[in-house]
Amino acid sequence: MSERPTGPVVTGFAPPPAPDLPRIEGRFVDLERLDPARHAEDLFAANQGQDWVWDYLGYGPFAALADYRDWQARMAASTDPVFYALRDRAGGRVGGVASFMRIDRANGVIEIGHIEIAPPMQQTPAATEAISLMIGWAFAAGYRRVEWKCDALNAPSRRAAQRYGFAYEGIFRQHMLTKGRNRDTAWYAIIDRDWPRLAEAHRAWLSPQNFDDQGRQRQSLSALTGS
Incomplete structure (x- = not known):
C-alpha cells in the first residue's frame, strides 16, 4: 500500500489562554470588558431608530433600554463568547x-x-482599529487561526472580512436558523503565518501619516492588505 499523506507535525504549540484582559487600548478606540452599567445606555441610544443594524444578528432590535441592559448582562456573564464594548477615545462614547x-x-482557534x-x-x-486589536491580541496570545463568519447575504460584513485580510474559505449551506430564517454562512480566516504581513498593513493604515488634516485616509486598508 502506498504511503498515505498526513499533515506536518506542529511543534512548540501550547494551548493559548482564554481572553481575559479587562481592557485593550488603541489609538482611536479602547476595548472594555462588557459592563451593562457602563455601556448599555450609550449603545442603546446610538442604535435608536436604526433597527436594520440587527438584521443579521440572532437578537435585537430591543424595544426598551431595560431589555437591552438585560441582554448585555447575560453576555457580560459569558465566558464564550467574551464581549467587549468599543469606546471611541475622541468622544468618549461607546x-x-x-x-x-x-x-x-x-487547537488554537478563535473567532471574532x-x-x-x-x-x-x-x-x-x-471601528477598524477595534477589530485589528482583537486579531492582534489573538495571535500574540498564541492562537494559530482567527475566524470570521457571517450570513452569506451580509455584503458589508463580507467586504469587511476581506478588507482586514481574512481569506475566504467557502459557504456552509443551511448552516443555521436565525430569527426563523435560513442562514448560509460565509467562512473566512487568517492563520498565524499570514498575520505578520497583514499586521504591518494594519499598522500602516492606522498610522497618523495615513490620514490628512481632515482625517481622510490616504491609502485604503484593502489596498494595503492586498485584498
Missing part, C-alpha cells in the same frame, strides 16, 4: 460591541463575532 467566541484553545457597530462609529478608524 459605539459598538464585539466578542471573542468559539474559543478552541486546544457578534460584531454590532452603531451608525455613528461605522466606517471610522475606531
Whole structure:
C-alpha cells in the first residue's frame, strides 16, 4: 500500500489562554470588558431608530433600554463568547460591541463575532482599529487561526472580512436558523503565518501619516492588505 499523506507535525504549540484582559487600548478606540452599567445606555441610544443594524444578528432590535441592559448582562456573564464594548477615545462614547467566541484553545482557534457597530462609529478608524486589536491580541496570545463568519447575504460584513485580510474559505449551506430564517454562512480566516504581513498593513493604515488634516485616509486598508 502506498504511503498515505498526513499533515506536518506542529511543534512548540501550547494551548493559548482564554481572553481575559479587562481592557485593550488603541489609538482611536479602547476595548472594555462588557459592563451593562457602563455601556448599555450609550449603545442603546446610538442604535435608536436604526433597527436594520440587527438584521443579521440572532437578537435585537430591543424595544426598551431595560431589555437591552438585560441582554448585555447575560453576555457580560459569558465566558464564550467574551464581549467587549468599543469606546471611541475622541468622544468618549461607546459605539459598538464585539466578542471573542468559539474559543478552541486546544487547537488554537478563535473567532471574532457578534460584531454590532452603531451608525455613528461605522466606517471610522475606531471601528477598524477595534477589530485589528482583537486579531492582534489573538495571535500574540498564541492562537494559530482567527475566524470570521457571517450570513452569506451580509455584503458589508463580507467586504469587511476581506478588507482586514481574512481569506475566504467557502459557504456552509443551511448552516443555521436565525430569527426563523435560513442562514448560509460565509467562512473566512487568517492563520498565524499570514498575520505578520497583514499586521504591518494594519499598522500602516492606522498610522497618523495615513490620514490628512481632515482625517481622510490616504491609502485604503484593502489596498494595503492586498485584498
